Amino acid sequence: MQQIREAILSGDRSEGTYAALKVPESYRAVTVHKDETEMFAGMASRDKDPKKSLHLDDVPIPELAPGEALVAVMASAINYNTVWTSIFEPLPTFGFLERYAKLSPWAKRHDLPYHIVGSDLAGVVLRTGPGVHIWKPGQEVVAHCLSVELEHHDGHNDTMMDPEQRIWGFETNFGGLAELAIVKANQLMPKPAHLSWEEAACPGLVNSTAYRQLISKNGAAMKLGDRVLIWGASGGLGSYATQMCLAGGGTPVCVVSSEDKADIVRKMGAELVIDRRAGGYTFWKDPQTQDPKEWRRFGADIRKLTGGYDVDIVFEHPGRETFGASVFVTRKGGTITTCASTSGYMHEYDNRYLWMNLKRIVSSHFANYREAWEANDLINRGLTHPTLSKTYALADVGQAATDVHHNLHQGKVGVLCLAPEEGLGVTNPEKREALLPQINRFRNV
Numbered sequence: 001m002q003q004i005r006e007a008i009l010s011g012d013r014s015e016g017t018y019a020a021l022k023v024p025e026s027y028r029a030v031t032v033h034k035d036e037t038e039m040f041a042g043m044a045s046r047d048k049d050p051k052k053s054l055h056l057d058d059v060p061i062p063e064l065a066p067g068e069a070l071v072a073v074m075a076s077a078i079n080y081n082t083v084w085t086s087i088f089e090p091l092p093t094f095g096f097l098e099r100y101a102k103l104s105p106w107a108k109r110h111d112l113p114y115h116i117v118g119s120d121l122a123g124v125v126l127r128t129g130p131g132v133h134i135w136k137p138g139q140e141v142v143a144h145c146l147s148v149e150l151e152h153h154d155g156h157n158d159t160m161m162d163p164e165q166r167i168w169g170f171e172t173n174f175g176g177l178a179e180l181a182i183v184k185a186n187q188l189m190p191k192p193a194h195l196s197w198e199e200a201a202c203p204g205l206v207n208s209t210a211y212r213q214l215i216s217k218n219g220a221a222m223k224l225g226d227r228v229l230i231w232g233a234s235g236g237l238g239s240y241a242t243q244m245c246l247a248g249g250g251t252p253v254c255v256v257s258s259e260d261k262a263d264i265v266r267k268m269g270a271e272l273v274i275d276r277r278a279g280g281y282t283f284w285k286d287p288q289t290q291d292p293k294e295w296r297r298f299g300a301d302i303r304k305l306t307g308g309y310d311v312d313i314v315f316e317h318p319g320r321e322t323f324g325a326s327v328f329v330t331r332k333g334g335t336i337t338t339c340a341s342t343s344g345y346m347h348e349y350d351n352r353y354l355w356m357n358l359k360r361i362v363s364s365h366f367a368n369y370r371e372a373w374e375a376n377d378l379i380n381r382g383l384t385h386p387t388l389s390k391t392y393a394l395a396d397v398g399q400a401a402t403d404v405h406h407n408l409h410q411g412k413v414g415v416l417c418l419a420p421e422e423g424l425g426v427t428n429p430e431k432r433e434a435l436l437p438q439i440n441r442f443r444n445v
Contacts, residue, residue, distance in 0.1 A: 001027060001179055004072050005418045008124050011427075018126055018137035023070065026058045029178030030397045031114040032085055037092040050086035050405055051398035059116065061180065065106040069135055069185050070127040071143065073417040074197035074425060076176040077120040077388075078397070079205050079236065080342060083405045085117050085170060086398075090345070096171040103149070103164065110173040118177030119145035119169040122191055122201035122425070123418070132185045140191040140427070143183045144372035145205050147172050158218060159368040167366065176201075177397055179418050186369055192380040193428035194435055197419045199386040199443070202412035203240065203379055208367035210240035211375035213337050214315055215248065218371070219364045220337040224249035226312040229302065229329065231322055233270065234261040236404075236412045237340070239387040239442075240375075241315045242268055247383050253302055253311055257407075264410055267441055272305040274298075283325050290348060295328035302329055313337065320344030332357040339364045382435040385442040387411030391422055411442070 001024055007017055032053050040048040064070055085093050093115055101111035125139045135141070148155055148162040155162025169175025174182040191200045213219040214228070222228060228245045232238040233254030245252040246269050253272045254265040262273045281298050285291045302311060310331035316323060319341025326336050327349040338361060341347070354361065367375065378384040391414040392400040403409045419425065426432050432439070 001418070004126065005420070008072060008074065008418065009420075009424070013124070013138040013140065015136045015138045018124070021126065023061060023126060026060050027179040028056055028394065029059045029116040030118065030394065031055050031057050031059065031116050032088075032093070034092075034094050034113045034115075037088050037094065040087060045087060045089060046406070048087035048089075048405075050083060050401035053086045053088070054117075054398040054401060056395055056397070057114065059114065062109045062174065062182065064127055064129040064182065065109075066130040067132060067185055068129040068182055069125050069132060069188060071121060071123045071141060071181050071183060072126050073121045073123040073176055073178055073181050074419040075122050075201040075391075076118045076178075076415045076417055077202040077204070078400045078404050078413040078415065079119050080340065080404060081119055081167060081170040082117050082177070082401050085115065086401050087405070093170060096166070097173055100166065100172060112173060116173055116175045116178055117169055118175035118181070119167060120201050120204040121176035121181055121183075122197045123181070125188070126180070128185065135185055135188050140193075140425075141188045142191050142200050142204055142376065143168070143176065143181070143187045144189060144208050144367070144369070144376070145169060146187065146366055146369060146372065147184055148186075160218070160365060177394070177415060177417070179394070189373055189376045190380065191425075192376070194382070194426060194432035195379070195386065196423050197425035198391045198414040198416060198422055199388055199439075200425065202386050202388045202414050203376070205366070206236045206412065207240045207379065207384070208372040208375045209339060209364070210237055210244060211378075212367035212371045213339055213364035214241050214244055214313070216367070216371050218368075219362060220313045220315070220335045222248055222250050222313060226250045227253060227306055227309060228313045228315055229253045229255065229311040229326070230315040231255045231318050231326075234264040234410055236387070236409075237317055238315070239264075239268070239411050240384060242270055243384040243442075244378070246270065247378070251306070253305060261410065274301060274305070281325075283322065290324045292328070292350065295325045298325050299329040310334070317341070318343045320347055323347040324349040327359065327361070328353050330359050333359065335360045335362055337362045337364050382431075382438060385435075385439055387442045388414050390414070391416060
């Protein structure tokens with residue numbers, strides 16, 4: 001592995017150099033273990049500790065399938081799906097791997113007693129399998145996490161509709177929180193040359209998810225002038241939605257949970273901010289009963305900021321805790337676009353405020369390859385920027401996931417894999433210098 005690291009750090013990207021490198025028989029990877037899925041049985045979610053379930057193991061390199069690439073991972077990042085995997089909620093991910101294994105002999109490789117997690121990476125292609133033509137050893141890449149088979153006709157208008165659509169590193173094995181990773185070639189995209197490895201690794205999943213949910217015709221299709229309520233606007237997902245709203249001529253109304261987080265979104269350029277904790281909104285009287293009076297109070301506070309207007313779009317991802325309020329505060333004819341549900345999947349809302357006011361609920365889940373490519377191109381062109389707040393070593397992924405689990409982070413949390421330190425990997429310093437003021441606004445948010 002040291003030889004691979006040295007080749008990458010040398011800056012040599014010639015195909016022959018990487019084709020000649022010997023690929024080791026094993027590599028270090030962050031895993032959960034199948035025989036530990038009951039370790040947190042009976043515990044509340046908040047008490048489950050990712051530091052106990054996430055392991056750094058030496059694992060063998062599987063055979064590369066047709067259409068796949070083996071990538072040396074310089075950096076990765078933590079997503080909420082890593083937290084879900086680590087606490088075995090809403091269910092252990094090994095069921096995903098077992099079902100995938102029934103698909104084909106190649107898919108059977110994924111059904112192992114361990115699951116290598118991680119749905120982001122930035123690195124360098126080492127090998128490609130049969131049938132890969134565009135990507136070559138030595139190319140610098142980032143990966144998005146949509147894994148599709150594309151045999152079924154339903155996947156060919158929008159690949160997110162493929163019946164075999166999965167999230168790499170969550171519903172498949174061999175993920176990005178490792179020294180090496182296996183991805184399908186149609187997950188790869190060019191690494192932005194002005195970013196370091198850890199900066200390039202962190203946008204992937206959340207940047208693409210925000211793009212589909214807010215900008216794409218498959219989501220809210222935001223247009224110039226739209227007012228957009230963004231929950232968790234300083235977080236991993238919301239920070240990209242906030243940037244896209246601003247860059248696209250929208251007006252974000254940013255909901256955050258502290259004055260520190262309010263300062264973060266103001267630093268991004270947002271002017272309309274609601275601190276929900278300072279506001280003391282209690283949307284639920286008890287675990288079974290919501291409080292419409294609090295919806296009304298919340299809506300009135302939004303209108304105070306917008307000059308009397310309700311929002312056109314709600315960028316919704318907390319789920320159960322906020323969904324009733326989100327439906328209520330959207331303007332007549334507006335759109336609530338939803339994904340994730342980090343506070344609970346069983347949403348409740350008063351349908352009168354939806355049906356009688358012609359509002360729409362649009363579901364959104366990650367992004368197809370085209371959407372992910374376009375979202376990555378926004379980063380590459382300097383129209384949006386990584387929101388990386390902290391970077392951990394691979395050995396400390398348990399702590400990194402714990403930070404995300406307990407909402408102790410801002411923006412994204414990065415992980416150094418083969419990269420020995422932060423700040424490496426910039427291959428276009430002139431472009432970086434030109435964009436540095438914007439990069440610094442969003443870095444260490």
